[in-house]
Amino acid sequence: MTNDDRENHPISILLQRWYSQNKRELPWRETFDPYKIWISEIILQQTRIDQGMDYYLRFIVQYPDVLSLAAASETDVLKLWQGLGYYSRARNLHAAAKQIEDRFMGKFPTSYDDILSLKGIGEYTAAAIASIAYNQPYAVVDGNVYRVLSRLFSIATPINSTEGKKIFAATAQSILDPRHAAAHNQALMDLGATVCTPKLTKCGVCPLQPVCLACERKEVEHFPVKTIKTTVKNRYFHYFHIINRGYIWIRERREKDIWKNLYEFPLIETDIPMDLAELQKTKAFRNLFSQVTNPVFSAPYQTIHKLSHRNIFASIYRVTLSGKQDELPCPNLKISENRLPEYPISQLIHKYLKTI
Numbered sequence: 410m411t412n413d414d415r416e417n418h419p420i421s422i423l424l425q426r427w428y429s430q431n432k433r434e435l436p437w438r439e440t441f442d443p444y445k446i447w448i449s450e451i452i453l454q455q456t457r458i459d460q461g462m463d464y465y466l467r468f469i470v471q472y473p474d475v476l477s478l479a480a481a482s483e484t485d486v487l488k489l490w491q492g493l494g495y496y497s498r499a500r501n502l503h504a505a506a507k508q509i510e511d512r513f514m515g516k517f518p519t520s521y522d523d524i525l526s527l528k529g530i531g532e533y534t535a536a537a538i539a540s541i542a543y544n545q546p547y548a549v550v551d552g553n554v555y556r557v558l559s560r561l562f563s564i565a566t567p568i569n570s571t572e573g574k575k576i577f578a579a580t581a582q583s584i585l586d587p588r589h590a591a592a593h594n595q596a597l598m599d600l601g602a603t604v605c606t607p608k609l610t611k612c613g614v615c616p617l618q619p620v621c622l623a624c625e626r627k628e629v630e631h632f633p634v635k636t637i638k639t640t641v642k643n644r645y646f647h648y649f650h651i652i653n654r655g656y657i658w659i660r661e662r663r664e665k666d667i668w669k670n671l672y673e674f675p676l677i678e679t680d681i682p683m684d685l686a687e688l689q690k691t692k693a694f695r696n697l698f699s700q701v702t703n704p705v706f707s708a709p710y711q712t713i714h715k716l717s718h719r720n721i722f723a724s725i726y727r728v729t730l731s732g733k734q735d736e737l738p739c740p741n742l743k744i745s746e747n748r749l750p751e752y753p754i755s756q757l758i759h760k761y762l763k764t765i
């Protein structure tokens with residue numbers, strides 16, 4: 410490192426020095442393979458490292474490169490993803506692998522713009538791949554980086570505002586050491602994850618403490634600033650786990666909605682909470698059970714499944730049928746009960762199945 414580097418990037422120097430001694434040992438840190446870095450970044454978008462690690466390792470074994478992922482069926486990819494949530498991530502990974510196969514002859518693109526053009530890859534992920542795999546000078550801005558920068562420079566603009574996004578992107582870029590983008594970005598993210606944490610912040614061991622404005626002013630807990638959260642919508646799902654002589658019925662979610670392409674039990678959704686007696690009066694219920702004689706309903710399994718903008722109030726009824734001719738209308742699909750593990754299902758259904 411030259412004297413010029415030291416003068417131009419003092420914050421980065423502090424970060425990189427700290428990182429060289431405090432780097433977390435993670436499998437995706439041992440590689441410069443853009444494919445593996447991409448998979449790790451997508452898995453970790455809404456998932457903690459300890460939860461995502463096994464998924465990452467299994468994913469890399471099952472699909473070691475772009476072409477093996479592109480050749481897989483979407484159902485198999487979703488099945489491997491089961492339990493991680495935010496299934497659009499898996500669908501986009503699969504679609505992007507096909508784009509790489511078609512547009513880049515199966516070779517992971519090397520330019521930031523080409524990476525950004527892939528399905529499911531936004532500015533953060535493109536910058537992470539370009540910098541970590543190719544050491545290109547793109548600053549990453551994830552939740553950890555927002556927190557560190559807002560405190561370091563005492564930036565009170567809300568991080569979830571349009572203006573805030575611009576300010577933080579420019580600030581992150583301004584402190585980047587372009588010759589060591591990979592180490593700089595990973596250092597900043599690690600510092601946010603382990604030292605400059607949301608609570609119990611460890612300013613005493615922070616390498617940036619001598620230059621941190623929020624720490625100097627004793628205002629660490631005031632940052633980062635966020636605008637008020639968007640409202641959460643409540644939805645009411647009534648599932649029917651219908652069993653008849655070793656067979657059950659499932660349906661694929663094809664609508665443009667949560668859990669697209671995952672399978673679930675026959676469902677009736679209502680705008681308001683309803684118990685079984687109220688449900689039985691609805692047209693949807695009469696349609697669903699129109700070709701069924703004497704169904705026996707158990708008391709429902711009930712849970713609240715929280716997603717980012719929705720609370721799903723779910724009731725799952727176990728229903729026993731005994732008639733030989735009992736059938737359910739399309740698109741419900743009759744399968745042998747023991748074949749259910751072959752289908753990708755939502756975390757909500759998975760949780761229910763674990764209870765029975």
Ligand code: SF4
Binds near residue numbers: 561611623629
């Ligand atoms: S000194 Fe404290 S607030 Fe400032 S960057 Fe370090 S850990 Fe965060």
